[in-house]
Amino acid sequence: MKKKKRNWKTVEWKTAYCGTGQKCWCRTIIADTGKVVVDSGCLSRGLAQLMVKEHNMLLKLNKN
Numbered sequence: 001m002k003k004k005k006r007n008w009k010t011v012e013w014k015t016a017y018c019g020t021g022q023k024c025w026c027r028t029i030i031a032d033t034g035k036v037v038v039d040s041g042c043l044s045r046g047l048a049q050l051m052v053k054e055h056n057m058l059l060k061l062n063k064n
Helices: 045-063
Strands: 013-017 026-031 036-044
Touching: 013 045, 026 045, 036 045
Parallel strands: none
Antiparallel strands: 013 026, 026 036
């Protein structure tokens, strides 16, 4: 049986600090594969957290 390829779209995401650190307004989004989905300076902390939450929730719903 073929192994399903792990793609940045099909794995969970998480937020991480940018190079500036915790006090910075922005966040990066990183897939569990290690690929940077959204780089620093593009999204605010709140929006990044919302996107990660929604993406991970959709993954869980599609597995069921």
